[in-house]
Amino acid sequence: MKQQVRIQDEFWNDYAELVRQTVIPYQWEALNDRIEGAAPSFAIRNFRIAAGLEEGEFGGLVFQDSDLAKWLEAVGHSLRRHPDPELERIADGAIDLIGQAQFEDGYLNTYFTIKEPGKQWTNLHDAHELYCAGHFIEAAVAYAEATGKRKLLEIVCRFVDLIDRRFGTEPGQIRGYCGHQEIELALVKLFALTGEERYLNLSRYFIDERGSKPNYFVDEWERRGRTSHWVQGIASAPNLEYNQSHLPVREQSVAAGHSVRAVYMYAAMADLARLTGDAGLREACERLWANATGKQMYITGGIGSTHLGEAFSFDYDLPNDTVYAETCASIGLIFWARRMLRLEAKSDYADVMERALYNNVLGSMSKDGKHFFYVNPLEVWPEASAKNPDRHHVKPARQKWFGCSCCPPNVARLLSSLSDYIYDVSEDGRTLYTHLFIGSEASFELDGRRVNLRQRSGLPWDGRVAFEVSLPEGGESAAFELALRVPGWFQSAAPAMHVNGQPQTFRMDNGYAKVERNWAEGDKLEWLLPLETKLVAAHPLIRADAGKAAIQRGPLVYCLEEADNAAPLSSLSLAVDPKLSERLGDGLLDGCIVVEGEGLAADETAWPEEGLPYRPLRKLDKPVRFKAIPYFLWGNREPGEMSVWLRV
Amino acid sequence: MKQQVRIQDEFWNDYAELVRQTVIPYQWEALNDRIEGAAPSFAIRNFRIAAGLEEGEFGGLVFQDSDLAKWLEAVGHSLRRHPDPELERIADGAIDLIGQAQFEDGYLNTYFTIKEPGKQWTNLHDAHELYCAGHFIEAAVAYAEATGKRKLLEIVCRFVDLIDRRFGTEPGQIRGYCGHQEIELALVKLFALTGEERYLNLSRYFIDERGSKPNYFVDEWERRGRTSHWVQGIASAPNLEYNQSHLPVREQSVAAGHSVRAVYMYAAMADLARLTGDAGLREACERLWANATGKQMYITGGIGSTHLGEAFSFDYDLPNDTVYAETCASIGLIFWARRMLRLEAKSDYADVMERALYNNVLGSMSKDGKHFFYVNPLEVWPEASAKNPDRHHVKPARQKWFGCSCCPPNVARLLSSLSDYIYDVSEDGRTLYTHLFIGSEASFELDGRRVNLRQRSGLPWDGRVAFEVSLPEGGESAAFELALRVPGWFQSAAPAMHVNGQPQTFRMDNGYAKVERNWAEGDKLEWLLPLETKLVAAHPLIRADAGKAAIQRGPLVYCLEEADNAAPLSSLSLAVDPKLSERLGDGLLDGCIVVEGEGLAADETAWPEEGLPYRPLRKLDKPVRFKAIPYFLWGNREPGEMSVWLRV
Structure with missing residues (x-):
């Protein structure tokens, strides 16, 4: 074993323990549909039905299996840090169940077992089979590394061997790849653990084949009679940019499409560039990194500026209020950054990794470990989230569990494997x-x-x-x-x-x-390390942040909340010299440093009740003190307005 | 004839002539599907098919007939101002065609004649039959007033008499009302022309019945087997707020739902309040006016802040970039304001009428009269309109004709009847x-x-x-x-x-x-009248305009365009004393007053090419001159950024 790391840290121990004692048990309850008031997961139930232990219909989304896989991976990481026989017993039971749901030939996917038997591999674009396989691979590797137990690994290898036989460029093989990248990076992990070159080669095949002409997804869509898993009737042709199959990966220069798919793929590309010395892949990684982090990343390390397609939009388009910045996308960005660091030790990569970790990702989970943001906005107006449909996706409070609950188990597996990132x-x-x-x-x-x-x-x-x-x-x-x-x-x-x-x-x-x-x-x-509280400006081409500044102290981005400051927060501007000061917080903020300063607030009371909401510009600002808290702690009090960017 | 007004005005004559010489002939070509590169209208073709003169399928939207009606109304208004035998001959031909498409019993609607015969009046929620009838009424009144010819009026009265027999509270009558208000205000016009009380009573019935319990649209949706004209399969229950049937109209206090539907209804309510002395209706009008114009109106007189449902969202939610501000909604606001003025001569109503007219409405049409905005944004970033799906509805350039081309003929009928508003x-x-x-x-x-x-x-x-x-x-x-x-x-x-x-x-x-x-x-x-160029601020609760000012001179709101100022426009802020000055424009702006001033621009060149788009706040602003043009003239040059609100 080349390196062995165990976190012992005042700040992070709390998170590791929260994941171990709360998030993992809570998510197990969720996977078993036992959380009151939360959308059911169906994940375990699907496996029980697929294993023949229960009667019923498939429940949840087509990729529901991956939630169990991500949970098992988190358990693996957690057991590595903190042995826990009871948790291991539960996990072993889940692994037995997975084994019972596996086909003779190695195939493993409850959706196609229960709902569309015989339709395996006919809709790579929508059906996430290889994606779920990837998550099971990651789970098996983590679980084997933590416990030495190989049962899940054997299940998974049988499945991967099947995939290896079915996919490739040889006659009779499916010359396709997954609509949601994930298996590519997972196969590299499996290679690293087992030393089996064919797993590396399979990963390389998926990466190399992607975006080649004629496009697999277009052909597949034609073969299916132009249908889609997601729409009734005839579906329009697949949007190839959405899953980064619009171009061969080596020709891509701009981060585009669904942001989670993108960064999972870039992570695998970085792995392969390192392991194979492929200069073209490396250059593509470097170009994509410069674009994604230099032109399409929020100050919180969030990526993806539109909820339509959960996607990157374009350079410098980073709206704070209609933002997406999905938790999983920032986690994928961390995966990618980690692999870029292995490719070349350059602090820029670690800076982004740290930024995404301490802000977007940590902020996605509540202090109690039971509530999660999927979308991580930089500006929230709760009434707009409720009443303007353009902002319905931006929630002012974390939710218990999601119908598509990709994010919570992703947070758990990242935080429980954080020792690998140091x-x-x-x-x-x-x-x-x-x-x-x-x-x-x-x-x-x-x-x-x-x-x-x-x-x-x-x-x-x-x-x-x-x-x-x-x-x-x-x-x-x-x-x-x-x-x-x-x-x-x-x-x-x-x-x-x-x-x-x-x-x-x-x-x-x-x-x-x-x-x-x-x-x-x-x-x-x-x-x-000097830790000064700084006012940070955004590039002038980021129109959403023009004339504004954010507060950053060390790795932490700060924000203002209505709980500490008068609404509307937009009325506040920084004084010419805002005299920022730091002090220890209390209550929720116990042990945390809050930042205070001097600002000016528009004098709202001077406006009449009636009449037009416009009048000649007057300067009626009054001095106010403001208080900023670390972004990762927002939304733990009464729902209210929140803003990262303040007017200068 | 109580009043007779003929506009003779340097500014407005141009518009009247543009409508007469260009817009009306151009739209006639459009109605006949003869505009190259524009979406076909199908309107005339539908009538020819319904009249048995041509074979074919119904084309366009279910309310396509209304485009012909609005065109005929515009022709009526234009003939009143400027007799034109050739135009009158064309219009008479169209009226003959309409007559040929009418049923024996008076029924008139090409959609139900061609596509769903026998389904008349079964889907008032979606099918716009009464809405189209309303537009034919308005056309008939305008045409009769202008030409003295009563053929269209007779056609329409036969239809209205049928409607009057079919709808009402008597046994055997349909106790419903239209999913898109319009006939209510049209019937008041028909009453004014004919003196027939039953037309006024029918209008009052539609207004009184709306929003009563049990809700007609919910019952109708159940009777249709929970289907909708707009979706395949089972549709969700109707959103009653969308068409203002969520409450009896007298209980409504907040402008809500589809904004065109709302203001058309409020206009009819104001008419009825005046003609019947109904205090409850009058108070509802006044409450709704205070809300719509005091809390939900853009400085340009635009209303409707979200494209989802083309709707009002809520108080003070007036985003400039994801805005809707549909042309038809501002026209409807002008209709309403006109009727509020008749209810009570109060300059507030005329102020809003003038604001909407000179800014949102005039700005919707290109200088050449052949291109139109449907959405009238206050901030445009063309790349975002193209690449961020949240802004696809915001177009940076006017379009030739719309699939749903409600706006262009609405502009034509308003501008050609402007003499009625003075x-x-x-x-x-x-x-x-x-x-x-x-x-x-x-x-x-x-x-x-x-x-x-x-x-x-x-x-x-x-x-x-x-x-x-x-x-x-x-x-x-x-x-x-x-x-x-x-x-x-x-x-x-x-x-x-x-x-x-x-x-x-x-x-x-x-x-x-x-x-x-x-x-x-x-x-x-x-x-x-003093005409000073003023900087205008928005109410502090309008978060989108916080820290910003707009330029207004007399009735005109100004804006900055990329054609005159460096992009990104967001980099510009007003100098502490911007020294606004006025001068005569040239080129496109010949005869117009442009406003110039002093500003500061962020120094974009000081940013490195590579790396994070964030860094410590520095003041590197450089002084620049800026140039603002009247908002109604924006978008007549190369597409580029545009902004009404400037940072202070």
């Missing part, structure tokens, strides 16, 4: 990269020997980070390079480094501060 | 109100005798208005009161009045400047 050891085994500053106990092979590293971090509230080296196998010292990310938080001052209490110089490389030395047992490195 | 004589025949300042030759019965009034007006560019009285029947003088509207244009100074060159005092009453005297032949009154 460190990398370079290919040559000589450099240890720290991408995220999260307290942890870790163990690596460096300089040919085992090196333990303990990290402590005050983030996101305090910028003091400390590392301590130990050499469990003994010996004088280990010669390796520590590479610490210099975060792109817009700070005026550079971080300072001390080793064993003495100032330490470092060289900068691709956004990492590097220091090479013979590290001895007990060596201590302090990494002092 | 004056009113009070019930007692002693006060002559001038609501709009439009050059005209008019004749009234005042003080028991005929009084001619000539108005000259420099509007919208110059505020000097002059009136000259003449007494064609001779006599010393006529004793009456002139009441001139004091426009609510946010001017700092009050208008000045001179009579025969001498300053004249006046008393203010409900926003009108009143002067009573014995008017002698040749008496001249000057009415000097």
